[in-house]
Amino acid sequence: MKAFTQCERGTGVRAPHLLIKLRSNRPRAKNGVRGGPHGMAPRLLRTCVEIWVGPGRIGNMIEKFAPLERSMRALSFLLLPICCSTALMAQNQGGAGLASGSTMRVTHVLGFESVSNNANGELSIKEHTLRFQKSDGSIAQVSVESIQDLTLGVQDRQMGGTAMAVGRAATPYGGGRLISLFSHKKYDTLTVEYLDPNGGFHGAVFQLNKGQGQVLKEELVGEGAHVTNMENQPTKPNAPEAKNEGS
Amino acid sequence: MKAVRKILSAVFVVAVLFACAALPPRLLAQSWSVQVDKVDPGDVNIEPAFRVAIYENLLIELAKTKQFKLVFRGGDRNASGPEVLILKTTVQKYTPGSETRRAITTVSGATKLNVRSQLCTREGKVVLERVVDGNVRFFGGNLRATHNLARNVAETIKKSDLPARTL
Numbered sequence: 581m582k583a584f585t586q587c588e589r590g591t592g593v594r595a596p597h598l599l600i601k602l603r604s605n606r607p608r609a610k611n612g613v614r615g616g617p618h619g620m621a622p623r624l625l626r627t628c629v630e631i632w633v634g635p636g637r638i639g640n641m642i643e644k645f646a647p648l649e650r651s652m653r654a655l656s657f658l659l660l661p662i663c664c665s666t667a668l669m670a671q672n673q674g675g676a677g678l679a680s681g682s683t684m685r686v687t688h689v690l691g692f693e694s695v696s697n698n699a700n701g702e703l704s705i706k707e708h709t710l711r712f713q714k715s716d717g718s719i720a721q722v723s724v725e726s727i728q729d730l731t732l733g734v735q736d737r738q739m740g741g742t743a744m745a746v747g748r749a750a751t752p753y754g755g756g757r758l759i760s761l762f763s764h765k766k767y768d769t770l771t772v773e774y775l776d777p778n779g780g781f782h783g784a785v786f787q788l789n790k791g792q793g794q795v796l797k798e799e800l801v802g803e804g805a806h807v808t809n810m811e812n813q814p815t816k817p818n819a820p821e822a823k824n825e826g827s
Numbered sequence: 828m829k830a831v832r833k834i835l836s837a838v839f840v841v842a843v844l845f846a847c848a849a850l851p852p853r854l855l856a857q858s859w860s861v862q863v864d865k866v867d868p869g870d871v872n873i874e875p876a877f878r879v880a881i882y883e884n885l886l887i888e889l890a891k892t893k894q895f896k897l898v899f900r901g902g903d904r905n906a907s908g909p910e911v912l913i914l915k916t917t918v919q920k921y922t923p924g925s926e927t928r929r930a931i932t933t934v935s936g937a938t939k940l941n942v943r944s945q946l947c948t949r950e951g952k953v954v955l956e957r958v959v960d961g962n963v964r965f966f967g968g969n970l971r972a973t974h975n976l977a978r979n980v981a982e983t984i985k986k987s988d989l990p991a992r993t994l
Contacts, residue, residue: 690970691880691883733874733875735968738927738930757930757931757932764930778905780901780903781900781901781902783883785879
């Protein structure tokens with residue numbers, strides 16, 4: 581309340597939502613605002629107020645900070661993960677446009693022989709072979725003729741991997757949940773079922789940017805891959821929590 | 828001296844017999860090889876990626892247990908002979924989840940799988956039959972449920988006593 585009256589004194593400006601608390605043992609600055617190198621938030625706020633009411637009019641308007649300081653701290657905690665997620669979203673924009681010719685940037689989820697799970701690399705079709713080249717240069721390939729089936733699906737995944745998950749979990753005041761709300765993305769999944777030279781059945785799952793799955797599937801079919809169920813659109817996952825029970 | 832030798836040889840034979848009797852089931856089971864069949868979706872509308880992921884994870888997890896001499900893929904021509912058991916997996920229940928919903932609410936959005944696993948001989952005799960679950964409730968993508976399921980199947984087989992193979 582005291583701060584309120586001091587806000588009004590001599591300025592004629594009412595700013596009830598700006599209750600600024602400054603420590604009393606700090607030296608008073610020339611313009612009457614208690615300042616000093618004790619954090620960015622008061623300085624930032626002062627600049628904002630200066631812009632709002634005009635320089636020189638502040639005088640002794642701002643005297644006290646109230647619970648705002650705590651909120652500012654919480655906000656600063658939230659700021660970093662939000663920035664990270666925004667950057668990640670920006671990086672992933674326009675992924676579908678990456679498809680150039682028959683080479684696509686994909687993530688190998690599992691199943692392709694001699695390739696580790698969740699490895700990033702490039703998937704291409706060359707000389708009737710489906711070839712996955714890892715970022716380190718190692719290549720795994722399978723003949724298109726040996727492909728028995730191709731299926732498309734859609735997966736909704738959280739972005740940023742383990743580091744981001746830890747960041748979200750560490751964000752206070754439930755901020756991680758808020759970040760999760762905006763840091764997810766839909767991907768196409770391409771499931772390739774093929775046989776090895778011994779007749780052994782293999783299945784591999786690749787994760788592609790949205791829209792790329794259909795392009796790759798069509799190219800593989802064009803090269804002679806078998807498909808049992810030729811659908812134009814990727815199969816959407818079933819509604820969450822909808823149980824499917826066999827008889 | 829001869830009597831001592833006789834006693835010692837008798838003790839040795841008894842010790843060998845006891846050692847054979849106390850042989851852990853793992854070593855007995857290692858006389859078997861296993862061939863993992865393709866996952867049967869049954870009447871359940873399961874995504875192909877999940878079906879394939881269960882199959883591939885089963886191969887990995889069964890090899891990890893070192894319970895079997897060899898682990899073959901379904902359709903492998905090398906998997907012939909009476910020592911090969913066939914692992915048949917049929918999906919009974921599948922509840923698709925959502926990673927985002929899990930991250931936001933914590934309590935909902937779990938992906939749940941329930942399968943019936945059968946180990947059969949070439950003649951069709953069922954050696955082992957179990958119902959196994961695999962879920963992902965908190966961290967990880969939806970396909971992690973298939974990894975958890977495969978690990979549970981492998982552990983179940985490891986804990987079970989497989990019959991000794993008749994030579």
